[in-house]
Amino acid sequence: MDVALDDPERDPRVLHVRGVVLPDDETRDLWLVGDRVTLTPQPDATTIADGGFILPGLVDAHCHIGIKHGGGHVESLDEARELALVDRSAGVLALRDAGSPYPYEVLDDDPDVPRLARAGRHVAPVRRYLRGLGVEVEAPDVAATITSQAKAGNGWVKMVGDWIDRGVGDLANAWDPATMADAVAAAHAAGARITAHCFAEESVAVLVDAGIDCLEHGTGLSLDVIAKMAAQGTALVPTMINIETFDGIAASAEDKFPGYASHMRRLQAGFPAVVAAAVDAGVPVYVGTDAGGGIVHGMVVTEMEMLHQRAGMPILDVLAAGSWGARSWLGFPGLVEGGLADLIVYPEDPRRSLAALRNPSRVVLKGAVVR
Numbered sequence: 001m002d003v004a005l006d007d008p009e010r011d012p013r014v015l016h017v018r019g020v021v022l023p024d025d026e027t028r029d030l031w032l033v034g035d036r037v038t039l040t041p042q043p044d045a046t047t048i049a050d051g052g053f054i055l056p057g058l059v060d061a062h063c064h065i066g067i068k069h070g071g072g073h074v075e076s077l078d079e080a081r082e083l084a085l086v087d088r089s090a091g092v093l094a095l096r097d098a099g100s101p102y103p104y105e106v107l108d109d110d111p112d113v114p115r116l117a118r119a120g121r122h123v124a125p126v127r128r129y130l131r132g133l134g135v136e137v138e139a140p141d142v143a144a145t146i147t148s149q150a151k152a153g154n155g156w157v158k159m160v161g162d163w164i165d166r167g168v169g170d171l172a173n174a175w176d177p178a179t180m181a182d183a184v185a186a187a188h189a190a191g192a193r194i195t196a197h198c199f200a201e202e203s204v205a206v207l208v209d210a211g212i213d214c215l216e217h218g219t220g221l222s223l224d225v226i227a228k229m230a231a232q233g234t235a236l237v238p239t240m241i242n243i244e245t246f247d248g249i250a251a252s253a254e255d256k257f258p259g260y261a262s263h264m265r266r267l268q269a270g271f272p273a274v275v276a277a278a279v280d281a282g283v284p285v286y287v288g289t290d291a292g293g294g295i296v297h298g299m300v301v302t303e304m305e306m307l308h309q310r311a312g313m314p315i316l317d318v319l320a321a322g323s324w325g326a327r328s329w330l331g332f333p334g335l336v337e338g339g340l341a342d343l344i345v346y347p348e349d350p351r352r353s354l355a356a357l358r359n360p361s362r363v364v365l366k367g368a369v370v371r
């Protein structure tokens, strides 16, 4: 069959791998021609792996390569690129950037950088979000700002659903419910999917009613809202690594905002059960670390282990949530005819233990061997 090389200058070889392509259980052959997968045998292919277990790479569905460690935006494209390569070294071959204060759209075409699904900047309420990250707007400007940030991304837009309201002394919605619903409609009108940072109980109910595509964190989810998410297909990216930091947030807020502090502790304590309930209800749950700012990059396998060990998500579901399922959700076809030429080979079966994901023997991104 005729498969065109995307960039014959870069890697003229045709690659061949053989192994158990998960989630199926049989040994199969795949050929990589340029940036495409084919199941049709290719002459003169170089075999780079024979044996082992093959995944289309891991996905970090919530991270920030435009935010530097400790907070604030990165200062250069090189800095954003470096962070993406840290994720790649952990096996991440596709990522969703859930809000970037630094524009780096040229990295979409960088052969060394994982596939990127990007939001623009966070759309946040005024003086009620991490300083310097979001576009901070009052209610009348929310919809128009969502529209412009949808255009700044490549398919996603990110809003802040709730944050501490210092006047109230607790988490509160970012804006009134009608404005939040209008934000969802504005994103959809712009052809983007929209997700929201949500810790509390109220914001998730409003946004799920409004038809939001995904929720980040979701500590405040009730069984009723979870049932609605499952019915609508609304995704959840729990970022269990992030929720582990709530007790630290609570401790530093204790003196001034004791109500907020105790609320954050309650949310943290109840969270593994929330994720378990979402999994049980059939909510599409995906793996995201929330790297950037306070959390280091490259923790994707740790997040997968937490979903399994703390929230009881079955291993095969965790693998889907952090690999083929997440890729399909983000629009990056996997190891099928005509799919994208990204794959990782593991000597040990990750269905037996997720720890196998820490020891790949071969990594191919965009048709080129990176390990």
Ligand SMILES: [Zn+2]
Pocket: 062, 063, 064, 098, 290
């Ligand atoms: Zn985040």
